[in-house]
Amino acid sequence: MPAVTTFTIPYLQVLDEHGRLDAKKDPRPSREVALRLYHGMVRAREVDDRLLKLQRQGRIGTFAPTTGQEASSCAPALNLTDRDWLVVSFREAPAQLMRGIPLFRIFLYNAGFEEGNEVPEGSRTLPLAVIVASQALHAVGIGQAMNLRGEKDAAVLVFLGDGGTSQGDFYEAINLAGVWQVPVVFVIQNNQWAISTPLARQTRAETLAQKAVAAGIPGIRVDGNDALAMFRATREALDRARSGGGPTVIEAVTYRMRMHTTADDPKRYRDEAEVEAWKAKDPIPRFRGYLEKRGWWDAAREEALVSEVRKEIDDSVKEFEAEAERLLREHPDASFDHLYAVPPAALKAQREEFLRRVRGEA
Amino acid sequence: MAKRNMVEALNLALRQEMERDPSVIVLGQDVGINGGVFRVTDGLHARFGGDRVLDTPLVESGILGSAMGMAIGGLKPVAEIQFDGFTFNAMAQLEGNVSRYRSRSRGRWTVPLVLRFPYGGGVRALEHHSEAREALYALPGVKVVIPSGPRNARSLLVAAIRDPDPVVFLEPKRSYRAFKEEVPDEEEVGVIGQAQVVRPGTDVTVVSWGAMMRPVLEAVENLAGEASVEVVDLLTLHPMDVATIATSVRKTGRLVVVQEGYRAFGPSSEVVAAVLDEVFWDLEAPIQRVTGYDVVTPYFARESLYLPDSARVQQAIRKTLNP
Numbered sequence: 001m002p003a004v005t006t007f008t009i010p011y012l013q014v015l016d017e018h019g020r021l022d023a024k025k026d027p028r029p030s031r032e033v034a035l036r037l038y039h040g041m042v043r044a045r046e047v048d049d050r051l052l053k054l055q056r057q058g059r060i061g062t063f064a065p066t067t068g069q070e071a072s073s074c075a076p077a078l079n080l081t082d083r084d085w086l087v088v089s090f091r092e093a094p095a096q097l098m099r100g101i102p103l104f105r106i107f108l109y110n111a112g113f114e115e116g117n118e119v120p121e122g123s124r125t126l127p128l129a130v131i132v133a134s135q136a137l138h139a140v141g142i143g144q145a146m147n148l149r150g151e152k153d154a155a156v157l158v159f160l161g162d163g164g165t166s167q168g169d170f171y172e173a174i175n176l177a178g179v180w181q182v183p184v185v186f187v188i189q190n191n192q193w194a195i196s197t198p199l200a201r202q203t204r205a206e207t208l209a210q211k212a213v214a215a216g217i218p219g220i221r222v223d224g225n226d227a228l229a230m231f232r233a234t235r236e237a238l239d240r241a242r243s244g245g246g247p248t249v250i251e252a253v254t255y256r257m258r259m260h261t262t263a264d265d266p267k268r269y270r271d272e273a274e275v276e277a278w279k280a281k282d283p284i285p286r287f288r289g290y291l292e293k294r295g296w297w298d299a300a301r302e303e304a305l306v307s308e309v310r311k312e313i314d315d316s317v318k319e320f321e322a323e324a325e326r327l328l329r330e331h332p333d334a335s336f337d338h339l340y341a342v343p344p345a346a347l348k349a350q351r352e353e354f355l356r357r358v359r360g361e362a
Numbered sequence: 363m364a365k366r367n368m369v370e371a372l373n374l375a376l377r378q379e380m381e382r383d384p385s386v387i388v389l390g391q392d393v394g395i396n397g398g399v400f401r402v403t404d405g406l407h408a409r410f411g412g413d414r415v416l417d418t419p420l421v422e423s424g425i426l427g428s429a430m431g432m433a434i435g436g437l438k439p440v441a442e443i444q445f446d447g448f449t450f451n452a453m454a455q456l457e458g459n460v461s462r463y464r465s466r467s468r469g470r471w472t473v474p475l476v477l478r479f480p481y482g483g484g485v486r487a488l489e490h491h492s493e494a495r496e497a498l499y500a501l502p503g504v505k506v507v508i509p510s511g512p513r514n515a516r517s518l519l520v521a522a523i524r525d526p527d528p529v530v531f532l533e534p535k536r537s538y539r540a541f542k543e544e545v546p547d548e549e550e551v552g553v554i555g556q557a558q559v560v561r562p563g564t565d566v567t568v569v570s571w572g573a574m575m576r577p578v579l580e581a582v583e584n585l586a587g588e589a590s591v592e593v594v595d596l597l598t599l600h601p602m603d604v605a606t607i608a609t610s611v612r613k614t615g616r617l618v619v620v621q622e623g624y625r626a627f628g629p630s631s632e633v634v635a636a637v638l639d640e641v642f643w644d645l646e647a648p649i650q651r652v653t654g655y656d657v658v659t660p661y662f663a664r665e666s667l668y669l670p671d672s673a674r675v676q677q678a679i680r681k682t683l684n685p
């Protein structure tokens with residue numbers, strides 16, 4: 001039978017796991033941009049380590065670690081302009097930080113405070129989405145609002161996981177994205193696992209990028225632990241989106257180095273050897289090697305960076321704990337805020353009763 | 363008899379029903395090798411294999427929709443949704459199909475499935491992991507069951523699996539490991555649709571269910587000597603056992619209803635309306651409700667301030683006694 005259609009999925013890798021550079025594909029970031037990216041990745045790794053410690057000490061709750069996914073989270077976010085939108089899922093603290101979400105808010109969120117979701121005024125960033133893949137549709141809607149309002153030169157970047165690609169919301173989102181030709185870039189963090197479900201039991205498809213084919217939009221697979229490849233792929237996709245070229249699906253092949261969340265025990269379902277094998281592909285030393293070869297980095301700078309970041313984290317933890325204590329004391333009724341533009345009378349009465357009670361007046 | 367917590371009791375029910383009836387299968391996210399995120403299905407995959415314990419991709423609508431198909435196709439699926447907040451992704455299937463298939467097919471095709479999931483707060487979890495939205499599942503054609511302890515959890519899950527109709531089975535996650543009870547190895551089958559008077563009393567009736575039974579019983583304990591309180595554990599929310607509630611209120615003349623979830627349009631509204639319908643002239647004091655507030659489920663840093671506790675229950679009981 002003749003083929004009606006065939007497809008190919010391109011794969012982009014610039015810097016392989018041994019640090020070998022494919023010079024033809026090098027996006028050649030400026031020194032300043034490359035160092036910002038590296039800073040973001042190292043900072044995210046240090047933050048993850050600290051979150052884990054804070055969790056073990058009972059100072060925050062359960063959280064979703066990001067170690068191993070710094071390149072695929074930071075590089076896309078680095079490519080955003082102030083006019084672009086960022087829509088994240090729950091495992092994207094590196095992108096949130098890269099985008100300028102204050103660090104103490106990340107701590108506050110993980111300590112169970114609604115205020116941790118606050119986005120700085122003027123930042124086109126949504127609070128993180130816990131309902132897997134639901135955010136993909138919101139990104140499409142923002143993109144379509146841009147289309148309908150004639151807003152040019154801006155795009156939407158949305159993240160989701162490999163597990164998320166099984167959800168109806170994801171299929172609906174890419175389908176709408178194709179039909180409406182929205183300026184949206186989907187980054188799928190294919191970290192191989194959705195809690196205990198490995199990719200092979202999530203889908204029979206050989207790649208996640210090829211799901212884009214069914215929606216009639218471009219799909220590309222990228223080495224997600226290669227910062228240069230992620231930088232290049234997302235820059236190209238965002239440029240295309242901003243100039244009216246429509247949506248793109250980027251599958252970032254990476255790995256969840258730690259537990260799903262701190263409530264999870266991966267020993268129940270995955271082999272430590274697999275984790276060890278992925279350690280060799282760690283995105284941070286790989287990118288550092290590139291910086292060193294370009295003469296932009298050395299041991300002294302590394303040391304200075306790490307101590308600077310740790311100092312910042314120490315300060316943010318203090319800031320977060322002071323803020324947490326203040327919020328509990330001064331603002332126990334936060335859940336009554338921001339429910340409606342104008343609070344209904346019944347709710348005001350409930351809030352007063354609540355406050356009298358928690359202040360011991362009732 | 364063996365002491366078991368609720369997780370172990372539910373696990374026992376699943377294991378024994380799967381042994382007894384080869385058409386019973388389990389499906390859901392991470393229910394297989396991982397044994398479920400709360401370990402309710404622990405060991406079932408090893409015991410019964412991947413054809414009876416199905417790890418699904420991340421698809422809530424798929425879990426419930428395909429479970430309905432399996433039920434029509436001759437199996438008895440027990441479908442797990444990982445957390446309360448994600449059941450809403452399956453709601454279109456519950457409302458649009460599962461609840462009404464017996465009716466739509468005029469009795470030809472029935473849907474004997476169980477949709478079970480952990481619900482409620484108190485475990486310091488993320489957003490969408492602490493919701494108590496019981497009333498939303500109370501659709502015509504669906505039964506809504508909520509156990510309160512290991513023993514009734516086990517017997518009611520067995521009953522739910524054997525029930526010819528779809529049963530939504532909410533498990534109070536903060537009671538999962540909070541306490542143990544004697545749960546016999548021998549078969550015990552609960553009765554769906556029947557509330558239980560768990561403490562007899564004469565002065566006031568307290569109606570509650572699920573995770574709220576613990577603060578209720580604690581409050582009653584604290585009031586011993588001050589008030590004789592009759593406590594009714596609903597166990598099945600829908601269809602509601604109005605007769606048991608009405609009999610109790612007819613005797614005591616006073617009613618307190620305790621509900622974890624937000625106040626508006628919750629099961630407590632239904633309890634109050636039913637009592638007003640049945641025993642209005644026997645009431646001696648205004649009815650009291652202890653409920654959550656009409657807000658988005660609070661994140662965990664402050665959730666304990668918002669969750670009904672024994673102090674609030676005590677206060678409500680006193681208020682009905684001294685109106």
Ligand SMILES: Cc1ncc(C[n+]2csc(CCOP(=O)(O)OP(=O)(O)O)c2C)c(N)n1
Pocket residue numbers: 091130131132160161162163164165189191193194195256260391420422444448451
């Ligand atoms: C709709 C929905 N169902 C279930 C969950 C519970 N849950 C949280 S994360 C997760 C796995 C997500 O896997 P993936 O999309 O690959 O993202 P990853 O965790 O690997 O970052 C599940 C099942 C959820 N948050 N949302």
Ligand SMILES: [Mg+2]
Pocket residue numbers: 161162163189190191192193194195
């Ligand atoms: Mg994943």
